[in-house]
Amino acid sequence: MSDSPIAVEQHEHRPELRHHFATVEQQRDSATLGMWLFLGTEIMFFGGMFCAYLIYRIWYYNEFAAGSRSLDIYLGTTNTIVLICSSLTVALSVRAAQLGKRGLVIILLILTLIFGLAFLGIKGVEWYDKYKEHHIPGSSFDAGDLVREYPQLHIDQSHEQIYFSLYFAMTGLHALHMIIGVGIFVYLLYHTWKGLYTPAYNTPIEIGGLYWHFVDIIWIYLFPLLYLIDRKPLR
Amino acid sequence: MSEHIIPSKIYYAIWIGLMILTVVTAAVSFVDLGPFNTIVALLIATFKALLVVLFFMHVKYTSEKLTKMVIVSSLFWLLLLLFLSLADYSTRYGHS
Numbered sequence: 606m607s608d609s610p611i612a613v614e615q616h617e618h619r620p621e622l623r624h625h626f627a628t629v630e631q632q633r634d635s636a637t638l639g640m641w642l643f644l645g646t647e648i649m650f651f652g653g654m655f656c657a658y659l660i661y662r663i664w665y666y667n668e669f670a671a672g673s674r675s676l677d678i679y680l681g682t683t684n685t686i687v688l689i690c691s692s693l694t695v696a697l698s699v700r701a702a703q704l705g706k707r708g709l710v711i712i713l714l715i716l717t718l719i720f721g722l723a724f725l726g727i728k729g730v731e732w733y734d735k736y737k738e739h740h741i742p743g744s745s746f747d748a749g750d751l752v753r754e755y756p757q758l759h760i761d762q763s764h765e766q767i768y769f770s771l772y773f774a775m776t777g778l779h780a781l782h783m784i785i786g787v788g789i790f791v792y793l794l795y796h797t798w799k800g801l802y803t804p805a806y807n808t809p810i811e812i813g814g815l816y817w818h819f820v821d822i823i824w825i826y827l828f829p830l831l832y833l834i835d836r837k838p839l840r
Numbered sequence: 841m842s843e844h845i846i847p848s849k850i851y852y853a854i855w856i857g858l859m860i861l862t863v864v865t866a867a868v869s870f871v872d873l874g875p876f877n878t879i880v881a882l883l884i885a886t887f888k889a890l891l892v893v894l895f896f897m898h899v900k901y902t903s904e905k906l907t908k909m910v911i912v913s914s915l916f917w918l919l920l921l922l923f924l925s926l927a928d929y930s931t932r933y934g935h936s
Contacts, residue, residue: 634904634907637902637907638906638907638910641907641910641911642910644914645910645911645913645914645917648914648915648917648918649914649917649918652917652918652922653921655918655922656921656925659922659925659926660926660929663926663930664929678866678869682862682863682866685862686859686862689855689859689862690855692855692858692892692896693851693852693896696851696854696895696896697848700845700846700848700851703845704845814896814897815897818892818893818896818897819897821892822889822892822893825885825888825889825892826885826889828862828865828885829865829869829881829882829884829885830881832866832869833865833866833869833881834878835877836869836870837869837870837871837872837873837877838870838872
């Protein structure tokens with residue numbers, strides 16, 4: 606980072622540098638810091654749900670265990686792997702943008718979108734399965750199948766409904782973030798296509814990537830908390 | 841700070857690590873470890889999150905201390921929320 610008058614001179618030649626920043630490095634660091642501040646508020650946003658989950662899980666452990674068993678662990682694991690692959694393509698797209706490889710950035714962003722939409726598709730299949738099983742909280746909720754399947758857990762249906770309420774609230778909020786992420790990446794793809802990003806200016810891809818990785822991390826926690834509560838053989 | 845371009849093989853290594861940990865955490869959940877099932881699952885998840893934050897999100901390579909402070913203080917507030925709520929609810933009568 607240089608504080609010499611040359612940095613000021615650069616203003617004339619660098620359209621990507623906003624006038625209130627001294628250097629592109631400072632501009633990028635500011636954008637990154639701002640994104641992390643936003644992610645801090647997101648941590649608290651999801652944090653409220655994780656807190657509700659924690660308390661109800663301690664109170665109604667058996668119902669949470671039964672609800673967790675009723676989820677499809679194979680689809681859940683597949684979705685975790687799909688998201689991790691998408692995080693890799695995002696990380697590589699940021700790198701490709703830093704190196705100015707426009708064609709590679711476009712391929713990696715399209716791959717990211719495919720992984721993101723695949724995640725949402727698999728999630729939709731899982732939700733539809735829950736719909737067919739009458740496990741969606743509401744007037745048609747019926748966890749009688751779980752009561753019969755796990756008599757040793759002594760399931761209370763209204764407590765079971767709390768597990769599924771949290772399941773849909775948490776995966777729903779996460780899916781909403783995924784949908785927003787897909788929108789952001791379509792925008793980034795369009796701007797990359799138009800050639801707006803260069804090795805000197807690719808901050809939108811960098812901070813869009815931060816958002817995507819954050820949503821991945823939320824899922825990294827949701828997967829064990831919702832799917833893996835109690836999978837061991839029942840005594 | 842000038843931006844640091846990380847070799848792509850580091851990204852691939854982190855990706856393989858995350859894939860292995862995902863399969864491990866799913867497999868371990870079928871083994872009866874008593875109360876340690878939850879602890880192992882959360883430790884693996886936290887380790888995975890740490891890999892993503894440090895490498896994919898470039899926090900390991902940033903020299904901007906303010907960014908690190910924002911992350912640490914965000915986690916501090918989250919833990920405050922979780923632990924103080926837990927301290928309240930777990931010491932009430934009527935539930936155990």
